[in-house]
Amino acid sequence: MIRIIMNGCNGKMGQVISQIVRDDGETEIVAGIDIVDCRDNGYPVFTDITKCDVEADVIIDFSSAKAVDTLLDYCEEKKIPAVVCTTGLSAEQTARIGELSGKIPVLRSANMSLGVNVLLKLLQDAAKVLAPAGFDMEIVEKHHKHKVDAPSGTALVMADSLNEALGNEYTYTYDRSQVRQERDPREIGISAVRGGNIVGEHEVIFAGVDEVIEFKHTAYSKAIFGNGAVQAAKFLAGKPAGFYNMSDVIASQC
Known part of the structure; x- marks a missing residue:
């Protein structure tokens, strides 16, 4: 025991x-x-x-x-x-x-979460294949309205995991509202949503030409x-x- x-x-x-x-x-x-x-x-x-x-x-x-x-x-x-x-x-x-x-x-x-940590490994494997093929990477995280920090620590860990797999050559973009220019191919976008009583939801999007691959983890409690x-x-x-x-x-x- x-x-x-x-x-x-x-x-x-x-x-x-x-x-x-x-x-x-x-x-x-x-x-x-x-x-x-x-x-x-x-x-x-x-x-x-x-x-x-x-x-x-x-x-x-x-x-x-x-x-x-x-x-x-x-x-x-x-x-x-x-x-x-x-x-x-x-x-x-x-x-x-x-x-x-x-x-x-x-x-x-x-x-x-065991699930999130398994997902981190899967994201690294996917990034090594998809990013060199021209796929853009975006992270969207959702939490309850009382969460004060944004983006979440988990979203940042996911971004770091992707970046590490790619030689730490990518920058992070948190807000595009003030930047009117085409997306940098070597950036990872991170967006935060706050509302209701959402325990935690993290979605990682690999967006390529004519195809999109999504990894998602949802916490229900x-x-x-x-x-x-x-x-x-x-x-x-x-x-x-x-x-x-x-x-x-x-x-x-x-």
Whole structure:
């Protein structure tokens, strides 16, 4: 049984993961960390991570960027592997995670969905064939009206994945309204839609002459990210120090 500490346990994703673990059979949450202790989760909850003295095999972090520094300090001190799912981290925090991976195993991904991470590999394979053949590449992402960042982190990761497959020679275009000129063949367009309660939808379009190929991922609930985080925790527990991502998790299941 893999013992998990859930950082951000009383947030939306913390509660989703708590339920997933209850039904899992291979993992258990032995403690939670959250500044708000407002629920009976069936495990002890600490409002201060430095006070947590419960033994665990891995931490899953779905908290906030301002809580990550303390989390990293705790993981370094306790030598406990960390699955860092929190987004919006600063360059300094990202660099710290890289440094910490030299001491403990750390897994970080912009999107924890197994489906999205499989799609990233498919996009690279497609780009290597289609872009040299003259296909234009566009990304359209859709999210709920409360999402404040645009484009989404996942859309940017998709663009980076395409660009990496093509030697990082492409530029990104986010807004064509002020540029009245023909599309640059070496650009990747990224468009954001915000409305309603759309959980998340990402579409990658390869547009050629007389044919269009589309790759699409649709998230219907936050559970897909929770499932990915739990799979990542299972993968990371017991691993040697190093930096890992969801592609490593997927490779381990092939």
